[in-house]
Amino acid sequence: MSRKIGIHHRVKQTADGEAHPTRVVIIEGDEVTNYELPDDTSELDFVRGVFPIKFRQIDPQESLIGFLPHHIKEGHGDKPGKVPAEYIGLKTGDMVAMVLGGSGDRFAAALSRRGDDIGAQVYRIPPAVFKQHRGDADKAQDAETLARLLDEQPELFYYTGPRERDIILIKALLMARQDAMKARIGCEQRLRQQVIGSCFLREDGFYPEGTIEAVFQTAKADSTILQSLMAEEKRATRDLQKAVRNLDVWTEIFGPITGVGEVLAAGLIAAIGDVRRFRVEPDYSGLDDGDEDGRRYRRMQARNRSRAKLKAFCGVHLLKDGRFPRRRSGEIANWHPDARQALYQIVEQFNRRPQSEWGQRLLSIKANLQAKHPEPEVIEGKTRWNPGHIHKTALWRTATRFVEHLYSDWYRLEIQARAEDEDSDGAVAS
Incomplete structure (x- = not known):
């Protein structure tokens, strides 16, 4: 039976100097063991499988060539030094559970790369999903909760591989x-x-x-x-x-778009990360097995909700009252600021290139708004639908359409790439 390893990555020291080591829980059968990784070097030792957990005294005649220098504890006075007697770390067959994104990205990447060599796998769960399934469990036990959740509900996690x-x-x-x-x-x-x-x-x-x-x-x-x-x-x-x-997402999606360079694309790619985490699964409950029309409609609903999740994440959705979101006193602004900023910079490039495909779409949206609102209106003491308001609205509506287009193409690309990986080497990519 493979070991389930839950890792709660933390920044090693707070601004007040309080120690915050990374917590590791290893579940093997009925045995549960807890460890703490106090610094970045300890994390690298764990990746290599050489994090020391027990020490012994150095024999006076013993050679220390086989020990890493930072593992050797110097003696003081008459007390001899110590060297590791037992190690832990990533092993063949291990399944590692972590939270998607945040400070643990680099640790997850190192574990994943090492796992390719020794036959271990790393899975990560979106923070919002983990919060829903944590229940009343203590946050201090997040590492164990992650390990058990991977064992009981692996479908909640995303495989971390080369992509x-x-x-x-x-x-x-x-x-x-x-x-x-x-x-x-x-x-x-x-x-x-x-x-x-x-x-x-x-x-x-x-x-x-x-x-x-x-x-x-x-x-x-x-x-x-x-x-x-x-x-x-x-x-x-x-x-x-x-x-x-x-990246194939650059080659297939961003690269052909006029006005979007590598740096602009990087801002949006880095903010979104794994586009699969926005997918909403179709709900076929209550439908007969032969009801293809009903199943097709449910799939369409799921796709629309998936796009809506990404639009809300990027801050280009509509609020329940039909307003476009922006920072207002007393209202929650829970979109990703980097994604929204990257989108604004991208549509500004569309505006500067009116002959491009997306520049033409922007002009079309602006023309429709001008036709719908030929004269400025005063609403609640504010002038609306003047040229400046129409231009700004057209920019953000173009950003919304761009995100809808991006989700469809990017998600399709991810599914195709993972299907090809499975066909070529049988790798598990859920």
Whole structure:
């Protein structure tokens, strides 16, 4: 019987300095054991199967060549040092349960890659689904809850394989690029303030001729730190673009769309992650086995609800009262901000390319709105359906249509790719 391993990944230390180790529960038959991984190195040891859980004293004549340096505990005074006597970690046949997304992405990717070599598998469950099935269980027992849930209801989990690792890599590279960009912008802002101060606070009275902007441009060219940060940002952008071009979702869906480059696509791909998690299964209850029309209608309903889930996630849905969602006092704004921002940037590119396919769709939506509202209206003291309002509404409606198109094509691509994987090597990809 394979071991079920539940992993509750946590950031190792809070802002207040409180230790938050990653919790691991291993269920093998009726035996349940709990472990804690205190740092990132411990997580890598677990991936390699060499996380020490017991130590013994070093024999004076013993060679330490076979032990990892960070596993050797130095002795103090007359007390001899210690070396590991027992290890735990990922083994052949293990099934690992984790939560989808969050801080555990990199750990899940490493476990998945190691699992390819030794015959172990990693499965992840969306946080919302896990919350529904946690029940009254203590959050401190999440690792054990995950392991038992994988054993009892494996259909709730998604297999983490090479395709999922590619998405995790995109997230990491996108974050690296954003960090590099923020560092470069911060350096530019500090340099500008230094230039302004040096221009105004000169004691010799020889103020520079020309504009401060010209002095700033010269200072930028002479700043070794800024030039290094700019080079780092360019390198991070190249790495991200290269990784995105290796994705079939780029080749088949985003690449052919005029105006959508690798960086814009990466923002939306990283936010959505696994599009399968938005799927709603058709409910055939109450239908006869031969009622094909009824089953077809239920499938259509399920597809519409699936699209609606993704639209709500991206913040391009409609509220129950028909309004478009935005941040309002007293209302919940539970969409993904990065996905919504990426969509806005994408439709802005459509607006700048009116001759493209999606640029034409945007113009068509705008024309329909102008025909429906030829004159501005004053509603509750606010002017609506003026040119600016129509343009903004058309942008967001185009974003909504784009998400509907994206879900259909992306989900179909995922199903086809996994069917091909199963045909080629029999891999399990649920």
